[in-house]
Amino acid sequence: TLFESHLTYCITVWGKCSLVNTIKIWVTQKKCVRVLFGDKQAYLDKFKTCVRARPYPYQTLGQEFFELEPSKPLFKKHNIMMFRNLYTYHMYMEAFKILKFRLPM
Numbered sequence: 001t002l003f004e005s006h007l008t009y010c011i012t013v014w015g016k017c018s019l020v021n022t023i024k025i026w027v028t029q030k031k032c033v034r035v036l037f038g039d040k041q042a043y044l045d046k047f048k049t050c051v052r053a054r055p056y057p058y059q060t061l062g063q064e065f066f067e068l069e070p071s072k073p074l075f076k077k078h079n080i081m082m083f084r085n086l087y088t089y090h091m092y093m094e095a096f097k098i099l100k101f102r103l104p105m
Contacts, residue, residue, distance in 0.1 A: 003032045008086055012094050015087035026083045030071040037074045 007029065075082060081089060 003029070004080075004086075007083065008090065011087055011090050015090070022083070029083050033071050033074050033078075033080060034069055037078055038069050042069065 007025070074080075
């Protein structure tokens with residue numbers, strides 16, 4: 001809730017910023033969702049031992065070590081809207097308010 005309130009503050013104004021900034025915001029949102037709702041045990045198992053404690057063939061870390069947990073199931077499970085969807089939702093709500101109540105706010 002804390003992160004979402006910061007994300008949606010004036011989203012109708014700045015939500016249509018450049019693609020580079022939009023991707024940065026979206027990646028940050030995904031990181032926050034992984035931190036809050038991700039699989040903590042799988043994350044801790046990656047860093048349980050140092051390199052010196054691993055057997056020699058397992059000291060080099062493969063691609064599976066650096067793969068991130070998919071965030072889309074976490075968004076669906078906890079009913080969190082992605083950044084693009086939040087922007088669209090708030091734009092439609094502003095349009096509805098203007099058409100229905102003749103008020104911009």
